[in-house]
Amino acid sequence: MKSIETNKSNVSGFFSRLVRRQIFIPIAALLLLAVFNLVTDPSFYKITFGYNSAGNPVLSGYLMTILDSGSELAILAIGMTLVTAATGGQDISVGAAIAISGSVILRVLCGTNSRPETLQAPIIVAFLVACIVAMLFGAFNGVLVAYFRIQPMVATLILFTAGRPIAAWINNNELPIINEPSFGYFGGFIPGIPVPTPFFIAVACMIIIALVLRFTNLGLYTQAVGINESSSRLNGLNPAFIKFLTFVILGLCVAVAGLIKVSRFSTINYSVIAKDIEMDAILAVALGGNALSGGKFNMAASILGAYVIQFLTTTLYKFNVQSDALPAYKAIVVIVLVVLSAPIVREWLSGVWKKIRPEGHGKEVA
Amino acid sequence: MASSNKTSKTGGGLGGKMKNITDTNLLLTITIVVFFAMYIGAMVFQGKGFLKPQTFFNILNAQAALIITACGMSLVMITGSIDISVGGVVALVSMCCAVYLDFHNGNVFMAVLISLLIGLAFGVVQGFLVAYLDIQPFIVSLAGMFFARGMTTIVNTNPFNVQNEAFVALKETRVIVPGFGSVNKLGKYVNAYVEIGVIIAILVVILLFFVLRWTKLGRGFYAVGGNSQSALMLGINVKKTKFLAHLICGLLAGVGGFVYFMHVGSGSASHASGMEMNAIASSIIGGTMLTGGVGNIIGTFFGVLSLSTIQNIVSSAGLDDAWWTGITIAAMLCLFLVIQSVVMARKKRALSTKAE
Amino acid sequence: MKEKAVLEMKNIHKSFPGVRALQGVDFTLCEGEIHALMGENGAGKSTLIKVLTGVYGKDEGEIFLKGKDKAVAIHSPQDAQRLGISTVYQEITLCPNLSVAENMFIGRTSGVCQNWKKMNTDADRILQSLDIPAKAAQQLASCSIAVQQMIAIARAVDMDCKVLILDEPTSSLDEQEVEKLFRLMRDLRARGVGIIFVTHFLDQVYEVCDKITVLRDGKLVGEYEIKDLPRVKLVSKMLGKELDDMSDIKGESKPYDKDDQSAPVFEAKGLVSNAGIKPFNFYIKKGEVNGFTGLLGSGRSECVRAIFGADRVLGGTVKMDGKEIKIGKPLDAMKNGIAYLPEDRKVDGIVGDLSVRENIILALQVLKGFLKPFTKAEANKFAEDYIKLLGIKTASADTPIKSLSGGNQQKAILARWLLTDPKYLILDEPTRGIDIGTKIDIQKLVLKLASEGMSVTFISSETDEMLRTCSRLVVMRDRKVVGELSGEELSQSMIMSTIAGGDK
Structure with a gap:
């Protein structure tokens, strides 16, 4: 094999290598947004220290x-990346599943009374129950996808449609409210710590998944199954079980995200909670440069992608975009990003880049 | 030739029969049978509501827009693609028409044109991105859905009813269906009717059925969905075919938007929420496979009817809670997916043991 | 342009990132000739074909067709079709969800509407005239692979083409079907069609072809009349060196010892799977190389798949080293020291997007367990060792395996299984679709492994390859084991007559 690119200058070589790196996409998007905000309003980056209504120090x-x-x-992006890698499809029911697990947490904490004075069960118990329930629903999706061989998007369409009704049914369509302040720590601030708790939870999840990927073969197995199922089977893997497993892991992610969501408001609104989050989670995976058709994945890029999406949302809010109109702007940005990252466009761009370079050299020589 | 002779000899029995039914026809048959079983079941067990022909026509009236958009959806699904922006487009179209008719005192004809143009624009852009830039259709149409929903709010935030006289007249127009009238409580004979939207929907179904069955383009959609690489080798312009599928789907979403608007007569950002999911569900219930290459417009039509029939059954059974509709649709979708999956797997197994 | 030439390609260049696939290749095809295009894998045959059919654009060069004054531009398969260039590819490129007739006519007739009645009648007529056992209205997916291939050929034949390209059409056909195809090719030659025939089977080249063009490393080696180029010369042209390795290897296989009373390493009794084979008995001893032979579709692959648990096992007993074991899925077989190199490399072998390293360690990693991944250093060592040992040509261990040539992919898969240190290795068509150099490498390796005490089952479509390596052959016909040959009985004619059965 002869390389035809040896003559190229180091600079353009570095550039084209960088462009081919997967994590380049979310980093480029992040930089673009960061610069945009810096130009329009540098105060975007101002962080102030103060006290919230409860008298806690907050940044x-x-x-x-x-x-x-x-x-x-970010937490959802972890699970979504695994599901995408193994099944070549996406779970569109995560928003609905968050509603369910949030509803379960409240149900366990409140017992039969929807406005209890004290918690009816320890928070940890409620969370564990929610984990089990969310994993069961994940397992339901997993069974449909892995064993009945239904396309993931369609299979999860079922829970997508039924999830919020089920969430409402769990609490008899009532709106329980938790008065216990310690429940609010998960979605707010722990007294004395000025950084929001959800960030710590997300970091914990990232560390856990990093350890899991490092000390188990989850990464290799999911990718192998996503790329070539038949070959994986002949190498002793059980593709159906691995697909199933990714859905269960996503279920766990959903339960954690659900805890944060209900903790933020200490209550739940079945039709609004985590609305459209499935779309954001899928976009995070895509923005991370992972093929939505499965196979190889880059977890760090996905997580970064999630924060880029949030960066975008926050930037839009800052410009007083109405929350209902937000998707329109997001869509434009997403399309631009996806178009730029499309292989055909990238090939074309690097072709243009190549054309520009030699011309420059030619002029210098002349 | 030993192997093939054996095949033809053993091709008796049930396996042999199943082999000669194409995937499309097999799933279609299941759908139609289930629909009639369900409707007759409703007539028997739930009684009078379902015995009145008008109940059936009301389903049609309410679902005309869904039928149209689901047809477009089936088309892109047959080519192995998907378009989840249709619900958003329907909402955007009704809002734009409403604003144009009431705030700018426009005429109905121009409103129709606006609807078509909006649909066409979505179809062209999404089709271009999917077909020519090879971007995953799910992501493209996801962005399309976001954009359409967001734009609806930007065009006008608050929902309102349209007062434009010409439009209201059009909206109120009823087409009598001869022979299906019934006697009402006061003992007066009332004719059964459908709205104009239903006529449009049925025309769309017939037209698309014709296109898919008897035109080169239509067979091209199936070929591309079956195996796009092969289709390319067989000399089909795959990109153009995919582009056209998205274009037609967008256009039909525009038409569906206007029909929806004619039915509800108002503009609102929350209109047609979840319609894309209903359209996908209808297509699947109607036997269209998301993997592409298999599907039928008639099936989609019955898919929509099945879906709305079960909704009607649920609400007339006294479970009037809005949440229950979601659960029943999901249960039904689940049931059909599992049936499809099992039937296809068995068919495949029957074939593989017979091959060679 | 030469007088009788229907096609002339001049000075064709084509590069892919990192590879010069074609460098100044000329090719001339005359009216009424069957022209073999030969070369090892990676020689540029497929690229040349794809340039000709418009799948790839060329970087440089010109293509002339008879009846056209200027060089023609071919940008897409449609362009090629319009210009009278039809192709039948190695992989079946038809749509499984459409009917047979549609597959024959789609994309090539003008007009807006589809006339089903006319189409079906025409299709039935063509199928009948070519003696293809399919019905026009049948769904394509319900035909066997061989029949699908023939339908693809029927389509190309019916297109009134001046140039017909057959890109390894015979790899999924059995002998009678190949014969039928050849009859068809000769018939077309008589009608003045120029046929480009790409194949790995030398026998077939000498059976039907008039001329041979040899490519090597993207360059033209030469164009020869078939009578001027004996087999040995052809092979040496393809490899680029004089080579006696073919005879070298002969006789190296250990003769089968009938009196050996030692217990078999692996033994199966009445094994049957859901792939439609009849229950069969089988055994293999330590250090033995044996093989399953039979026509395509005779069930030889299904037998080894049953042994490995790749298909669902329905009955029978299996013993390893005399102890009864249960193999329900591939992992069970792997745990008992059985390794299986599958027939279809692309579908069952490689995990395309993963690196060569990950592909090599995959099986051993699965055996080691989910919670015990290899460290990067360990994995690298395994990969580097085997890349060196088997001479796998790859840029690095990090290269995705899909960018390797077929032969090197096959070596990597072989490395994967050797790494698990199996007691019993099953190789199902390890040499299919790879170049002669690698074929010989693999045959030698098999014999070496056997001499080190590994038991190997070897399956190949090429009988002489089997004769060179195996000391005992299990012969199959119609999904049944019909005989076993060893020692003196191992000869081409004996195998043929056992396969044919009875007095034939």
Whole structure:
């Protein structure tokens, strides 16, 4: 094999290598947004120290908002990346599943009374129950996808449609409210710590997944199954079980995200909670440069992608974009990013780049 | 030739029969049978509501827009693609028409034109991105859905009813269906009717059925969905075919938007929420496979009817809670997916043991 | 242009990132000739074909067709079709969800509407005239692979083409079907069609072809009349060196010892799977190389798949080293020291996007367990060792395996299984679709492994390859084991007559 690119200058070589790196996409998007904000209003990056209504020290500012609200998305992106890699499809039911697990947490904490004075069960118990329930729903999706061989998007369409009704049914369509302040720590601030708790939870999840990927073969197995199922089977893997497993892991992510979501408001609104978050989570995976058709993945890029999405959302809010109109702007940005990252466009761009370079050299020589 | 002779000899029995039914026809048959079983079941067990022909026509009236958009959806699904922006487009179209008719005192004809143009614009852009830039259709149309929903709010935030006289007249127009009238409580004979939207929907179904069955373009959609690489080798312009599928789907979403608007007569950002999911569900219930290459417009039509029939059954059974509709649709979708999956797997197994 | 030439390609260049696939290749095809295009894998045959059919654009060069004054531009398969260039590819390129007739006519007739009645009648007529056992209205997916291939050929034949390209059309056909195809090719030659025939089977080249063009490393080696180029010369032209390795290897296989009373390493009794084979008995001893032979579709692959648990096992007993074991899925077989190199490299072998390293360690990693991944250093060592040992040509261990040539992919898969240190290695068509150099490498390796005490089952479509390596052959016909040959009985004619059965 002869390389035909040896003559190229080191600079353009570095550039084209960088462009081919997967994590380049979310980093480029992040830089673009960061520069945009810097130019239009540098105060975007101001972080102020103050006290919230409960008298706790808190850091506030747009950057803190991104770190705070991006947490659920980052956690979901972890599971979504695995599901995407193994099945070549996406779970569109995560928003609905968050509603369910949030509803379960409230149900366990409140017992039969929807406005209890004290918690009816320890928070940890409620969380564990929610984990089990969310993993069961993940397992339901997993069974449909892995064993009935239904396309993931369609299979999860079922829970997408039924999830919020089920969430409402769990609490008899009532709206329970938790008065216990310690429940609010998960979605707010722990007294004395000025950084929002969801950020710590997200970081914990990232560390866990990093350890899991490092000390188990989850990464290799999911990628192998996503790339070539038949070959994986002949190498002793059980593709169906691995697909199933990724959905269960996503279920766990959903339960964590659900805890943060209900803790933020200490209550739940079945039709609004985590609305459209499935779309954001899928976009995070795509922005991370992972093929939505499965196979190889880059977890760090996905997580970064999640924060980029949140960065975008926050930037738009800052420009007083109405929350209902937000998607329109997001869509434009997403399309631009996806178009730029499309292989055909990238090939074309690097072709243009190549054309520009030699011309420059030619002029210098002349 | 030993192997093939054996195949033809053993091709008796049930396996042999199943082999000769194409995937498309097999799934279509299941759908139609289930629909009639369900409707007759409703007539028997739920009684009078379902015995009145008008109940059936009301389903049609309410679902005309869904039928149109689901047809477009089936088309892109047959080519192995998907378009989840249709619900958003329907909402955007009704809002734009509403604003144009009431705030700018426009005429109905121009409103129709606006609808078509909006639909066409979405179809062209998404089709271009999917077909020519090779971007995953799910992401493209996801962005399309976001954009359409967002734009609806930007065009006008608050929902309102349209007062434009010409439009209201059009909206109120009823087409009598001869022979299906019934006697009402006061003992007066009332004719059964459908709205104009239903006529449009049925025309769309017939037209698309014709296109898919008897035109080169239509067979091209199936070929591209079956195996796009092969289709390319067989000399089909795959990119153009995919582009056209998205274009037609967008256009039909525009038409569906206007029909929806004619039915509800108002503009609102929350209109047609979840319609894309209903359209996908209808297509799947109607036997269209998301993997592409298999599907039928008639099936989609019955898919929509099945979906709305079960909604009607649920609400007339007293489970009037809005949440229950979601659960029943999901259960039904689940059921059909599992049936499809099992039937296809068995068919495949029957074939593989017979091959060679 | 030469007088009788229907096609002339001049000075064709084509590069891919990192590879010069074609460098100044000329090719001339005359009216009414069957022209073999030969070369090892990576020689540029497929690229040349794809340039000709418009799948790839060329970087440089010109293509002339008879009846056209200027060089023609071919930008897409449609362009090629319009110009009378039809192709039948190695992989079946038809749509499984459409009917047979549609597959024959789609994309090539003008007009807006589809006339089903006319199309079906025409299709039935063509199928009948070519003696293809399919019905026009049948769904394509319900035909066997061989029949699908023939339908693809029927389509190309019916297109009134001046140039017909057959890109390894015979790899999924059995002998009678190949014979039928050849009859068809001769018939077309008589009608003045120029046929480009790409194949790995030398026998077939000498059976039907008039001329041979040899490519090597993207360059033209030469164009020869078939009578001027004996087999040995052809092979040496393809490899680029005089080579006696073919005879070298002969006789190296250990003769089968009938009196050996030692217990078999692996033994199966009445094994049957859901792939439609009849229950069969089988055993293999330590250090033995044996093989399954039979026509395509005779069930030889299905037998080894049953042994490995790749298909669902329905019955029978299996013993390893005399102990009864249960193999329900591939992992069970792997745990008992059985390794299986599958027939279809692309579908069952490689994990395309993963690196060569990950592909090599995959099986051993699965055996080691989910919670015990190899460290990067360990994995690298395994990969580097085997890349060196088997001479896998790859830029690095990090290269995605899909960018390797077929032969090197096959070596990597072989490395994967050797790494698990199996007691019993099953190789199902390890040499299919790879170049002669690698074929010989693999045959030698098999014999070496056997001499070191590994038991190997070897399956190949090429009988002489089997004869060179195996000391015992299990013969199959119609999904049944019909005989076993060893020692003196191992000869081409004996195998043929056992396969044919009875007095034939």
